[in-house]
Amino acid sequence: MGGAQFRVIIFAGMKSTTWGIIGPGKIANKFAIALTLVENAKLGAVASRDLSKAQAFASQHATPGAPIPRAYGSYEELVTDPEIDAIYIATPHGYHAEQAILCLQHGKAVLCEKPMALSGRQVGLMVDAARSHRTFLMEAMWTRFLPMIEKIDSIIAEGQIGALQYVRADFGFLAPFNPEGRLYNLRLGGGALLDIGVYPLFLALHLLGEPERIVATGHRAPTGSDDTCHAILEYPANGSATNPSTTGDSTTTPSAVVSCTLTCQTGITAEIAGTAGMIRIPTAWYKNDHFVLQRTGEEPQTIQLEPMVNGFEYQIREVMKCMEEGLIESPKMSLEFSLMLARTMDTIRVQLGVKYPTE
Ligand SMILES: NC(=O)c1ccc[n+]([C@@H]2O[C@H](COP(=O)([O-])OP(=O)(O)OC[C@H]3O[C@@H](n4cnc5c(N)ncnc54)[C@H](OP(=O)(O)O)[C@@H]3O)[C@@H](O)[C@H]2O)c1
The missing domain is CATH 3.30.360.10 (Dihydrodipicolinate Reductase; domain 2)
Known part of the structure; x- marks a missing residue:
């Protein structure tokens, strides 16, 4: 984890948030380290299609003196864990929409890796789910918060x-x-x-x-x-x-x-x-x-x-601040902005001749 040079960033007044992770791969590792930099943020559980992979990730990111995060062999188990407040989705973009909607349907706030999904249509479905379930959703465009x-x-x-x-x-x-x-x-x-x-x-x-x-x-x-x-x-x-x-x-x-x-x-x-x-x-x-x-x-x-220490700490802080304020989107990285970004990429892809199988 790189140890001593990391420091905790204090954000007074922020409520404790227990995070879950879907897809413990390369970028999830960076995210789990960033969680240790934000006061009142903790990793509660991790889910992989492969239980042993989730277990290895959970042990690797256990905080000294705290219980080892729970490990699940399916994403469904994570979204029904009552102790999880927010879920970070770190799978390839082709899965973001279905996984984010699954989380939102279970009332879990979602921080979804960029790009939010494959197309404007998919992002629209995610935004509809966030609004209909009155649950927080944000694209993890971490640069925005630097x-x-x-x-x-x-x-x-x-x-x-x-x-x-x-x-x-x-x-x-x-x-x-x-x-x-x-x-x-x-x-x-x-x-x-x-x-x-x-x-x-x-x-x-x-x-x-x-x-x-x-x-x-x-x-x-x-x-x-x-x-x-x-x-x-x-x-x-x-x-x-x-x-x-x-x-x-x-x-x-x-x-x-x-x-x-x-x-x-x-x-x-x-x-x-x-x-x-x-x-x-x-x-x-x-x-x-x-x-x-x-x-x-x-x-x-x-x-x-x-x-910058890790870089993801700023977006984590934004999610927790918005959740504490009862918002379902960030004013800084709004759902409308993610829709605009996805629409723009749709237009570019048409000109490039790139089409995804789900379109
Ligand atoms: N913000 C950043 O700086 C940054 C940097 C890199 C990537 N990203 C984004 O993060 C997301 C994941 O990227 P990554 O490089 O971390 O991915 P990765 O390590 O290749 O995979 C992450 C997880 O996705 C699932 N997965 C991988 N391949 C799959 C497949 N063929 N079918 C179904 N699930 C699969 C696996 O979950 P299971 O463990 O459940 O099998 C895996 O643990 C992407 O959307 C990418 O754009 C962001």
Whole structure:
């Protein structure tokens, strides 16, 4: 677990929340470590299709002096555990919708790994379930809650870089082709766009809102999933209906360029430019704790935020805060935002010719 450098983040007043995990794989491991950083959060149980795997994960993440988290050999057992308040879903995207709906039907709050699901239609079903069962649901877009993003938001809101005109971000790494693995297998939600393109797209939509027009191109792997995708997002002159405050000049048209690939390592950087300056987030932008602010005519200024420990602690805190306030969604990562993100990916996928078996 990395031991001594971890510290507990104190969030006074937060009620105790007992978490369950569905899918104890790679990212669930990081999540379980993050739980130890948030006061009043604890891992209560873990569920896998394979009981021995759940047992191994539970022992690995047992907290000294506390009971070992319960291990279940089915997801159904976890959702009926009365001691579990919230469930983190960490399976391949192709299963997110059915598993999230199962949790919501049993009154369990859900933090669902990104992307929320395969399509806007699936996300719509999840949102309907959250609303009809009055139960919390949030996409685990952890970048949204990092101090870096909060600081960039305030710099833009203060007008320090003028009216936003341009966002560019990329995310690429080399994932050797494996037709069965979750990155390439369409049944599991394979494709660069949904797995990593969702990050640059999140940044563009967070800052500029829903685009008016999208032009996308890319390349499909032999399985039919996209291994590379580039999309240009165009916005109307007065800003998008979902984010009118970011532009101020009716003669300019903001745009965004997002790229992702599984075929090579890319810079993983981002730029956010306005009429009075720009922000550069160096690699790896989606998990950074510093960025460079360059206002027109001034020297560049590096803005350093508190160093990140794990990164997931901020989203865990948000879920617990919202639950304590009786909310069924986060005002910061709303259900409407996840729907917009999924709709935008649908539009891009149509242009790429990528279709999932459930569509
Ligand atoms: N936020 C981030 O930084 C981040 C990073 C990586 C991934 N993710 C997201 O997290 C999710 C899981 O990614 P991962 O890399 O952690 O996945 P993984 O380790 O390959 O699998 C996680 C779990 O999913 C289930 N699973 C795996 N393959 C399956 C299959 N073929 N059929 C049915 N279930 C299967 C297994 O659950 P059982 O134990 O029950 O068999 C497994 O333990 C994805 O949606 C991904 O986008 C997020």
